[in-house]
Amino acid sequence: MIGLNEVARAAGVSPATASRALHRPELVALRTRERVEQAAAELGYRPNVLARGLRTRGSRTIGLIVTDILNPFHATIAKGVQDTAEAQGYTVLMFNSDEQPGKERRALETLHGHLPMGLIVVPTAQTRENLAIVDGLPTVELDRASGKEGAHTVMVDNVAGAREAVTHLTELGHRRIGMIAGQQDISTARERLQGYREALELAGLPYDDHLVLPGNHREPDGRLAALRLLSKRLPPTALFVGNNEMTVGAVLAARELGLDIPRELSIIGFDDSRWAQTMSPALSVVSQPAYALGQLACQHLLSVIAGQPMPESVRLPTQFIQRQSTGPVMTVQA
Amino acid sequence: MIGLNEVARAAGVSPATASRALHRPELVALRTRERVEQAAAELGYRPNVLARGLRTRGSRTIGLIVTDILNPFHATIAKGVQDTAEAQGYTVLMFNSDEQPGKERRALETLHGHLPMGLIVVPTAQTRENLAIVDGLPTVELDRASGKEGAHTVMVDNVAGAREAVTHLTELGHRRIGMIAGQQDISTARERLQGYREALELAGLPYDDHLVLPGNHREPDGRLAALRLLSKRLPPTALFVGNNEMTVGAVLAARELGLDIPRELSIIGFDDSRWAQTMSPALSVVSQPAYALGQLACQHLLSVIAGQPMPESVRLPTQFIQRQSTGPVMTVQA
DNA sequence: GTGAAAGCGCTAACAC
DNA sequence: GTGTTAGCGCTTTCAC
Numbered sequence: 001m002i003g004l005n006e007v008a009r010a011a012g013v014s015p016a017t018a019s020r021a022l023h024r025p026e027l028v029a030l031r032t033r034e035r036v037e038q039a040a041a042e043l044g045y046r047p048n049v050l051a052r053g054l055r056t057r058g059s060r061t062i063g064l065i066v067t068d069i070l071n072p073f074h075a076t077i078a079k080g081v082q083d084t085a086e087a088q089g090y091t092v093l094m095f096n097s098d099e100q101p102g103k104e105r106r107a108l109e110t111l112h113g114h115l116p117m118g119l120i121v122v123p124t125a126q127t128r129e130n131l132a133i134v135d136g137l138p139t140v141e142l143d144r145a146s147g148k149e150g151a152h153t154v155m156v157d158n159v160a161g162a163r164e165a166v167t168h169l170t171e172l173g174h175r176r177i178g179m180i181a182g183q184q185d186i187s188t189a190r191e192r193l194q195g196y197r198e199a200l201e202l203a204g205l206p207y208d209d210h211l212v213l214p215g216n217h218r219e220p221d222g223r224l225a226a227l228r229l230l231s232k233r234l235p236p237t238a239l240f241v242g243n244n245e246m247t248v249g250a251v252l253a254a255r256e257l258g259l260d261i262p263r264e265l266s267i268i269g270f271d272d273s274r275w276a277q278t279m280s281p282a283l284s285v286v287s288q289p290a291y292a293l294g295q296l297a298c299q300h301l302l303s304v305i306a307g308q309p310m311p312e313s314v315r316l317p318t319q320f321i322q323r324q325s326t327g328p329v330m331t332v333q334a
Numbered sequence: 335m336i337g338l339n340e341v342a343r344a345a346g347v348s349p350a351t352a353s354r355a356l357h358r359p360e361l362v363a364l365r366t367r368e369r370v371e372q373a374a375a376e377l378g379y380r381p382n383v384l385a386r387g388l389r390t391r392g393s394r395t396i397g398l399i400v401t402d403i404l405n406p407f408h409a410t411i412a413k414g415v416q417d418t419a420e421a422q423g424y425t426v427l428m429f430n431s432d433e434q435p436g437k438e439r440r441a442l443e444t445l446h447g448h449l450p451m452g453l454i455v456v457p458t459a460q461t462r463e464n465l466a467i468v469d470g471l472p473t474v475e476l477d478r479a480s481g482k483e484g485a486h487t488v489m490v491d492n493v494a495g496a497r498e499a500v501t502h503l504t505e506l507g508h509r510r511i512g513m514i515a516g517q518q519d520i521s522t523a524r525e526r527l528q529g530y531r532e533a534l535e536l537a538g539l540p541y542d543d544h545l546v547l548p549g550n551h552r553e554p555d556g557r558l559a560a561l562r563l564l565s566k567r568l569p570p571t572a573l574f575v576g577n578n579e580m581t582v583g584a585v586l587a588a589r590e591l592g593l594d595i596p597r598e599l600s601i602i603g604f605d606d607s608r609w610a611q612t613m614s615p616a617l618s619v620v621s622q623p624a625y626a627l628g629q630l631a632c633q634h635l636l637s638v639i640a641g642q643p644m645p646e647s648v649r650l651p652t653q654f655i656q657r658q659s660t661g662p663v664m665t666v667q668a
Numbered sequence: 669g670t671g672a673a674a675g676c677g678c679t680a681a682c683a684c
Numbered sequence: 685g686t687g688t689t690a691g692c693g694c695t696t697t698c699a700c
Binding site for chain 3: 001003004005015016019020023047048050051052053054055056
Binding site for chain 3: 685686687688689690691692693694695696697698699700
């Protein structure tokens with residue numbers, strides 16, 4: 001490996017000067033700086049970030065923990081984070097928690113050993129406790145809030161997004177609207193349920209516990225919950241589903257039951273995707289700016305790292321996109 | 335940060351012994367080892383991998399460069415790699431090349447500074463040259479071959495997969511079968527085209543240049559290529575598409591043209607996905623074991639790192655899955 | 669079986 | 685503006 005020593009020798013300066021020339025050009029005479037830069041380029045010098053990190057107690061590295069990289073929403077978030085970090089010269093160490101607090105813990109432990117300068121995390125149910133592992137590390141919680149005091153969060157306005165979607169349904173005349181909600185220990189799921197309740201209230205409809213089923217955010221759970229809701233004697237005429245994966249399951253369930261969408265059942269999902277756009281009928285959704293969410297979280301984190309005062313919580317708006325999966329309620333069957 | 339010094343002091347031994355106790359237990363008396371381990375656990379000791387890496391010239395880190403993390407195929411591969419690496423105590427540094435050799439170069443340069451022990455890369459068109467940056471680093475090429483001499487590769491049998499799919503079409507009676515091929519500087523695309531040709535030959539059909547269009551592996555290109563092929567005076571009655579993203583474009587194109595699948599047009603895509611499974615009609619595909627591919631590449635790499643002799647090239651089989659997007663050729667129109 | 673000492677490559681403090 | 689020196693936390697000779 002070509003080290004700074006070689007570069008310094010080739011440029012006829014001391015290693016310290018070579019380091020300054022590369023890292024703090026303003027402290028060095030223009031001439032020497034040029035010599036060093038040229039030598040570095042010729043030798044193909046690449047800084048050893050391990051040595052640098054050891055010395056400065058912090059590599060230009062940030063951690064990213066998502067709950068499911070196979071979920072396109074998370075993959076998009078990850079790309080937003082990575083692109084932004086890379087543009088600023090940061091390297092991202094990415095981990096998957098698979099929604100499991102234990103995996104999150106291990107990820108945090110591994111990360112800790114890498115002396116990262118910051119962390120972006122999509123929290124699990126135990127993030128508040130787990131974050132003790134990286135105590136003092138600048139952290140931004142993304143998409144969900146762990147509930148930790150004073151944590152920085154970047155999220156969408158889930159309440160408004162859900163309210164808008166469900167209001168769309170009430171305005172179409174639906175009065176029995178089911179919801180497949182996420183696990184209630186996740187802030188996002190709570191907020192979406194809250195929006196659902198608010199929309200019902202606005203429409204003067206009662207909240208009916210039996211029409212709301214939990215789900216663990218994955219496809220099979222969405223399917224099972226939908227099957228249960230739709231098999232009731234008096235099934236809902238519309239379904240609002242709390243995340244993208246469960247929506248797939250719900251649509252599959254509707255197909256299994258031979259229900260025509262939207263004639264016999266209206267469905268709205270949370271989070272847009274290519275699948276939602278191209279399935280037939282195309283799915284009405286509450287769309288989230290996933291990429292922007294990742295970008296913003298990363299910028300936010302870098303600002304916090306830089307010591308700039310930052311607002312604790314940032315909310316991005318969602319957008320309701322009406323497609324073909326929602327329609328007026330059928331005239332009541334005898 | 336709790337360092338090895340603190341642990342050593344707490345255990346009443348020297349740092350050197352503490353290091354040995356944790357890393358080479360057999361060199362240390364059982365009693366002292368226990369004391370050290372207990373001290374480490376109590377203090378919550380986490381090794382500083384930067385310091386260790388600096389000292390041993392190589393962190394327990396491997397690099398992974400994929401061409402598009404938003405493509406579910408690549409996301410799945412990444413998960414396979416990560417899960418496997420993590421199980422062996424390795425940390426993955428993941429980068430996105432977006433198919434751009436320039437981004438790949440920068441990723442390799444960044445990676446180099448982290449002193450990784452190995453690299454898994456989904457090659458771009460210039461990987462052969464770019465790999466000079468990490469000269470000597472154990473490397474496994476995944477999904478595609480860069481053409482570098484003696485490189486380790488883990489791929490699927492693209493020729494057989496394509497041949498099988500196209501043979502399915504010829505057996506259904508199709509005689510004008512179009513192909514949307516990937517860029518021919520990518521080995522995978524060349525091999526799939528090769529399989530297409532072999533299938534035609536097996537069926538005694540001539541190879542017609544006009545029925546084969548290139549594409550840059552992304553959705554819009556697939557759409558445009560399909561539109562061009564299907565707008566011919568004598569359009570193909572079936573389409574074989576070289577990757578998953580382009581297949582989406584091709585299906586959208588068919589819809590735009592109002593073509594009924596499979597009555598008026600049969601389509602087969604390469605690589606399965608949830609989209610392919612749930613779109614209607616469900617898509618017949620050549621399915622690839624994406625997760626296993628990632629796992630295998632990682633195992634292979636770790637073996638190479640460990641100095642075990644390894645075969646240069648590994649091929650996994652594909653599997654043709656017939657769904658509803660393929661059917662017998664329509665009786666010829668006047 | 670254990671400790672002392674050196675050094676991985678780099679940068680910050682302190683001279684000059 | 686530049687060089688000298690020291691040390692980040694760890695592992696690894698080399699003694700004992």
